[in-house]
Amino acid sequence: MSAAFSFNRIVAIGLWVVGGGTALFLIAPILAIIPLSFNAEPFFTYPMPGLSLRWYNEFFSSEVWKLALRNSIIVAVFATLLSTVLGTLAAIGLSQSDCPARATLTAILISPMIVPVVVAAVGIYYAFAAVGLLNSLTGLVLAHTVLGAPFVVVTVTAALSGFDQNLMRAAASLGAGPVEAVLRVMLPLIAPGVASGALFAFVTSFDEVVVALFIAGSEERTLPRQMWSGVRETLSPTIAAVAALLIVFSTLFLATIQWLQGRAELQKTHREE
Template sequence: MNTALSFNRLVTLGLWVVGGGTALFLIAPIVAIVPLSFNAEPFFTYPMPGLSLRWYEEFFASDVWQLALRNSIIVAIFATILSTILGTLAAIGLSRSDCPARATLTAILISPMIVPVVVAAVGIYYAFAAVGLLNSLTGLVLAHTVLGAPFVVVTVTAALSGFDQNLMRAAASLGAQPVEAVFRIMLPLIAPGVASGALFAFVTSFDEVVVALFIAGSEERTLPRQMWSGVRETLSPTIAAVATLLIIFSTLFLATIQWLQRRAERQKLTQFE
């Protein structure tokens, strides 16, 4: 018995070591960027000669960086709105028992998550070139909607898997119209799933760079594209400052998504009780 316990403890310890080493290997390059954003000198070197906030000041004072930030926010907001509406409607339709060719439609809707981004970017480029949507924020919003909607479809479909369809039948028997039942019964219950999908769509749009390189012009540069251009042209610690802000931003969003998912699980358990 003692031998078995010792062996189990060794296995558990080994798993913790391997898991911790893997996490450290993945996180270390990201964490290494953060101190460099406070470097007093314009070099990516350790040890740093001093600390300074000059690169953050340069980011907030630069017209180029602020234009990129504004474009990213505008595109992400409108792409999130469109992705959430279209993705939620698609998920509701796919959740119906009488939906024809459900598996085929699901595969088509989530294909932007599976197809390599560069392949999707080439297709979007040629499609938008034919209708004059290149070099415009409208084209960028529509392209990011295509990339973000599948995340909404997946999260809302998962939320609907625990939704009791008998509630909709009960509402219909009491005289509620289908649209009224959706807005007053279904959406409040699956709201955490919809919010999680919206956050995923926002982060997807805000961090996307490949499609932006293909279809955005100089006046439509987003923050990730400006960072890409900065790496190629003039490698400055300002990029490290922007990267640090994006790390904080992404961490907060992921924490919010985790909170919403836990809330959805609690609601699901309450519903079954």
């Protein structure tokens, strides 16, 4: 028994080492950006000659970067609102037992997650050019809604898989209409799934660059597009500072999503008990 225990312990340690090494290999290029954002010199070099907050100060004081940040926040917020509403309604419709062609509709709704982004960007460009939505924040919001809504559909559909439809029948028997039953019975129970989908939609919009390159003008530059332009035109450590802020921002969002998913699983377990 002692030999078997030692062997299992060695295997467990080996798995931890392999897993940790793999994780380090994947995140090392990302973590390497953070120290460079504090470089005192305007070069991407190691070892760094000194530390400075110069590039963060330049980001927060530059009108160009502030405009890009403002555009990214505006577009992401409105795209998230639209994606959450449309995606939640679509998921509720797909969860109904009498929904016709459910598989086909689901495939269509989540296709923006499967189709390469550049292909979707070309299609959006030609469609929006025909109706005059290019070079506008409205067009960018609608385009990011198309990209973000599938994430809401997927997460809300997963949340609805554990929802007891008998609760809706009970609400109807007590005099609640369909809308009232959804708002007062269904939504509170699937709220973690809706919130997770909304966060995914927000991150998708905030980090998106390909569609922005196709349909946004110079006044509608988002933060990722401004970073792209900076890499091509003037390779400044300010880009590293922005990247470091985005890494922290994305990590916080990921932790929030994990917390919401854990809360949803806990609620599902309690309902089953």
